[in-house]
Ligand SMILES: *[C@@H]1O[C@H](CO)[C@@H](O)[C@H](O)[C@H]1NC(C)=O
Ligand SMILES: *[C@@H]1O[C@H](CO)[C@@H](O)[C@H](O)[C@H]1NC(C)=O
Ligand SMILES: *[C@@H]1O[C@H](CO)[C@@H](O)[C@H](O)[C@H]1NC(C)=O
């Protein structure tokens with residue numbers, strides 16, 4: 086691998102890239118590091134390498150030898166295919182480097198064989214994420230390939246799918262049959278961050294139970310995410326017989342598992358509804374017990390609705406333990422790997438991400454993400470929230486302090502640049518912090534720029550452009566070097582998990598106070614399960630501390646009753 090470090094390329098009026106410091110700006114060295122490049126630097130790299138080669142070649146002609154390193158560089162450079170720039174640059178005209186096959190599959194995590202242009206992010210993401218920060222187990226990789234084969238065999242409109250759909254008509258006359266596929270149907274519910282977390286949970290459940298995951302077609306999922314599995318769609322067809330019942334599924338539905346248990350009615354039926362929302366009760370939570378899982382094996386169609394990341398509770402089910410150990414030797418990587426595997430922004434969202442990144446983040450020496458989510462606080466709390474953010478970034482040395490007393494800074498030497506990417510429903514925090522760094526110099530001389538892509542004032546569940554921007558913002562946050570997030574926010578969890586970043590989490594904002602300390606460093610990449618079960622399946626008693634059962638599932642620091650996965654050595 087070749088690590089390339091390049092600084093400060095400027096765009097001239099005729100759109101050519103030139104180095105502002107021709108002598109010393111290029112450092113080529115052989116190393117084991119992953120590509121830390123974006124398309125702009127790649128193009129610049131290509132241009133500069135040609136310049137260097139021309140020079141080297143002239144020197145070689147004079148002195149009669151060529152340095153081997155640069156020849157290798159030339160060989161590597163063939164992989165970058167650079168389109169000429171045009172006056173109007175559309176998404177498709179951004180120079181698109183061709184990446185070597187081994188890397189673009191994220192070390193084997195992603196399957197090959199997709200049409201690349203229909204989903205540019207799938208293979209281009211590597212240029213922005215600098216490779217996966219952790220390595221998936223070979224067992225996980227082989228298990229994903231096996232899942233893809235099953236999905237292809239059982240996906241929409243296959244013979245086996247048609248046959249399993251036909252079973253729905255048999256109702257209570259249904260008797261278990263082995264010649265069909267089994268499915269878990271993800272029923273859409275709640276905001277985009279929650280939906281990403283529940284899709285991941287449903288997929289892991291499908292892996293563990295040899296089911297096929299199909300997703301609710303009633304929402305805008307296809308506008309946000311590319312198809313994750315090759316060849317066969319993951320969307321439940323819109324002619325699925327009981328699609329019209331999805332919106333009425335709740336705890337009182339006669340075919341909800343909890344209802345059935347509450348009423349002592351053990352029915353074998355071709356489908357069953359599982360209510361795993363935060364408001365679920367003791368009987369719904371039996372889902373997380375082994376005996377109930379044994380029963381559910383007989384049901385070909387399981388419909389699951391949730392607004393929670395219920396993965397940690399799957400780690401408490403003894404019959405899944407061995408398989409989970411094999412899949413995830415490092416327990417804290419579940420969302421990181423499954424999220425990277427499942428969620429690829431569609432081209433329209435990828436355009437939002439890459440344009441923003443190139444315009445505001447790519448050239449900064451350091452990128453800091455700050456995600457602010459304030460729950461149920463009156464406007465009078467603005468100052469407290471702002472003070473908590475600033476106290477956190479100062480205390481943890483994440484942002485430079487400003488010096489209002491010394492308005493002139495020395496401009497000699499190289500100035501470090503920091504880009505802050507803020508996301509919030511309100512523009513006020515962004516405006517305050519941007520003005521602070523405009524009106525005052527930093528004590529240590531860095532230049533800090535502050536950006537916020539959108540401010541939608543309130544969360545709008547399931548509106549298309551809102552969701553596209555929300556998805557783009559989560560993804561952009563995942564591309565930063567350091568991340569500050571808000572307690573309880575699934576938006577922040579998605580960003581930290583995808584990015585493989587341990588964030589600094591701001592304690593939940595409280596009326597009229599700045600929490601002291603203002604924030605803490607999270608010890609795990611994993612999202613927190615906000616409403617975990619508290620039932621002891623063996624002793625059949627409630628009020629059980631599920632945070633004490635296995636060492637890698639413990640309580641979350643941002644929500645004391647929540648549960649999350651940790652690595653035992655905490656070394657991730
Ligand atoms: C499954 O059923 C659909 C119609 O519902 C049909 O178009 C399709 O050909 C069937 N698939 C197979 C493999 O028979
Ligand atoms: C279910 O059965 C249990 C014991 O078998 C009984 O105590 C309970 O009242 C029954 N519930 C209903 C709704 O029939
Ligand atoms: C904080 O104050 C607002 C309005 O003053 C109120 O609506 C909200 O319920 C309060 N939140 C808490 C957690 O006390």
Ligand SMILES: *[C@@H]1O[C@H](CO)[C@@H](O)[C@H](O)[C@H]1NC(C)=O
Pocket residue numbers: 494495528529530
């Ligand atoms: C600016 O330069 C002066 C003299 O060159 C030096 O004394 C001072 O410490 C410098 N200030 C900063 C913030 O680097």
Ligand SMILES: [Mg+2]
Pocket residue numbers: 638639640641642647648649650
């Ligand atoms: Mg925890």
